[in-house]
Amino acid sequence: MKMPVPDRGVIDRKAAIVAGLRRIVPGAGVIDAPEELRAYECDALAAYRCPPLAVVLPSTTEEVSAVLRFLHGQGVPVVPRGSGTSLAGGALPTADSVILGVSRMTRVLEVDLADRIIRVESGRTNLSVSGAVEADGFFYAPDPSSQLACAIAGNVAMNSGGAHCLKYGVTTNNLLGVTMVLMDGTVVTLGGGHMDAGGLDLLGVVCGSEGQLGVVTEATLRILPKPEGARPVLIAFGSNEVAGACVSDIIRAGVLPVAIEFMDRPCIEACEAFAKAGYPDCEALLIVEVEGSEAEIDHQIGLIRQIAGRHAPLEFRESRSADEAARIWLGRKSAFGAMGRIADYICLDGTIPVSELPRVLAGIADLSAKYGLKVANVFHAGDGNMHPLILFDANDPADLDRAERLGADILTLCVQAGGCLTGEHGVGVEKRDLMGVQFAPADMEAQMAVKDVFDPSWLLNPAKVFPLDVSAARRRGADAA
Numbered sequence: 262m263k264m265p266v267p268d269r270g271v272i273d274r275k276a277a278i279v280a281g282l283r284r285i286v287p288g289a290g291v292i293d294a295p296e297e298l299r300a301y302e303c304d305a306l307a308a309y310r311c312p313p314l315a316v317v318l319p320s321t322t323e324e325v326s327a328v329l330r331f332l333h334g335q336g337v338p339v340v341p342r343g344s345g346t347s348l349a350g351g352a353l354p355t356a357d358s359v360i361l362g363v364s365r366m367t368r369v370l371e372v373d374l375a376d377r378i379i380r381v382e383s384g385r386t387n388l389s390v391s392g393a394v395e396a397d398g399f400f401y402a403p404d405p406s407s408q409l410a411c412a413i414a415g416n417v418a419m420n421s422g423g424a425h426c427l428k429y430g431v432t433t434n435n436l437l438g439v440t441m442v443l444m445d446g447t448v449v450t451l452g453g454g455h456m457d458a459g460g461l462d463l464l465g466v467v468c469g470s471e472g473q474l475g476v477v478t479e480a481t482l483r484i485l486p487k488p489e490g491a492r493p494v495l496i497a498f499g500s501n502e503v504a505g506a507c508v509s510d511i512i513r514a515g516v517l518p519v520a521i522e523f524m525d526r527p528c529i530e531a532c533e534a535f536a537k538a539g540y541p542d543c544e545a546l547l548i549v550e551v552e553g554s555e556a557e558i559d560h561q562i563g564l565i566r567q568i569a570g571r572h573a574p575l576e577f578r579e580s581r582s583a584d585e586a587a588r589i590w591l592g593r594k595s596a597f598g599a600m601g602r603i604a605d606y607i608c609l610d611g612t613i614p615v616s617e618l619p620r621v622l623a624g625i626a627d628l629s630a631k632y633g634l635k636v637a638n639v640f641h642a643g644d645g646n647m648h649p650l651i652l653f654d655a656n657d658p659a660d661l662d663r664a665e666r667l668g669a670d671i672l673t674l675c676v677q678a679g680g681c682l683t684g685e686h687g688v689g690v691e692k693r694d695l696m697g698v699q700f701a702p703a704d705m706e707a708q709m710a711v712k713d714v715f716d717p718s719w720l721l722n723p724a725k726v727f728p729l730d731v732s733a734a735r736r737r738g739a740d741a742a
């Protein structure tokens with residue numbers, strides 16, 4: 262078969278862009294070889310792939326600014342990238358775009374224990390932020406399960422959460438300021454080392470904006486003293502709905518655990534086969550973690566035991582040692598890897614009011630039967646952040662299509678239950694075409710008007726978040742300007 266020969270003009274343009282980037286970021290910081298670009302053709306939503314035109318890895322805010330100014334002048338789209346763990350295709354390139362990765366920007370710039378802040382370059386991984394202050398008895402609270410790999414850049418862009426966000430909030434509740442570079446190279450500082458910067462809350466706008474508004478290069482984060490102690494309990498139930506009702510009752514009673522995690526039978530079985538954590542034979546289990554002094558922990562666990570007792574649990578297992586606590590968390594923490602061993606999956610991310618958990622779990626089971634595809638549930642139940650995993654065969658395009666339609670129906674169910682399309686993974690390309698399920702045309706118009714202000718040329722992170730038909734006129738207008 263004859264390979265298509267790229268147009269001479271396309272080759273020349275790529276060469277000119279790469280040469281321009283190399284003038285700003287020397288050495289191995291610019292990647293253009295096709296085999297090396299393969300590493301950047303997708304993020305963790307690996308069903309979608311497209312190699313970019315080139316990749317640039319600057320080391321400083323000044324380099325980021327110069328790169329963006331150059332690419333803006335050339336009219337080249339830019340995809341900001343942290344560690345590429347997005348489950349929504351947020352860091353997926355287009356063929357004509359340059360990926361701007363911040364993975365070389367990992368320095369700790371400032372630690373102020375008295376004011377409880379840390380300022381880091383945005384390529385630093387989530388876990389290593391806590392690592393930098395651990396010896397002083399502090400930690401950074403948002404804890405995505407991907408925290409070993411994901412970068413603060415991606416956490417800010419996706420407003421990421423994690424198991425312990427029930428008590429401490431998600432990224433936006435722990436982010437005090439950013440340095441961000443606009444598409445034309447302008448460097449702006451939003452917020453700072455304090456809780457409220459005054460003026461318009463542009464930091465709030467940027468957190469969760471999915472790389473649509475600028476490239477974040479530094480972040481000032483709130484750090485907290487480590488709690489005196491923490492203890493998880495494991496509670497097993499005979500059905501998903503009863504486990505869901507128990508979560509709802511714990512929240513209603515005003516108990517505030519740091520985490521309430523939910524796993525259903527398909528997930529429990531996969532985790533047991535993989536991690537052998539000793540989970541009981543049951544339809545659903547909850548892991549509820551509380552923290553504080555020994556007395557506070559005992560008190561809270563007493564209340565949770567009482568509430569769970571009303572739902573006839575099959576087992577209430579309290580950890581009595583660090584080893585037992587680690588075993589309770591072991592299965593949950595290996596859930597995604599364990600599921601990946603048995604099937605391809607799409608990980609959804611809808612959020613619902615906690616009181617709707619029993620009804621939505623029953624609805625997901627009905628939809629799973631309707632489409633003939635297995636769904637495993639593992640999620641942050643305490644704040645209603647669902648992660649149904651749809652199992653399918655990636656080698657069968659018809660199966661992928663069915664899985665995507667099932668996913669759309671499940672997320673629509675979440676919105677109908679009073680929830681929203683995403684809790685922490687963002688919209689990306691995955692949920693772009695579902696935005697109309699949650700937002701009225703005027704709502705989307707208001708959001709796009711914000712992008713107009715920050716990125717009038719619409720070059721940043723193209724083809725994400727806004728449905729293509731809804732944003733078409735704006736993108737054409739930007740091209741014509």
Ligand SMILES: Cc1cc2nc3c(=O)[nH]c(=O)nc-3n(C[C@H](O)[C@H](O)[C@H](O)COP(=O)(O)OP(=O)(O)OC[C@H]3O[C@@H](n4cnc5c(N)ncnc54)[C@H](O)[C@@H]3O)c2cc1C
Pocket residue numbers: 304305340341342343344345346347348350351352363383404405406407410411412413414415416417418419420421422423424471472473475476477478597685686722
């Ligand atoms: C196994 C697994 C478990 C996960 N668990 C969780 C979880 O518990 N909670 C959770 O919230 N998420 C979770 N995620 C999703 C993912 O890890 C988060 O969305 C994370 O914040 C992405 O960070 P990243 O550095 O990998 O970003 P990337 O994937 O590189 O990018 C994500 C988005 O951020 C934008 N972006 C990247 N860098 C910048 C920048 N410098 N400036 C502006 N925008 C930028 C990108 O354009 C893209 O839109 C999980 C993912 C995996 C694979």
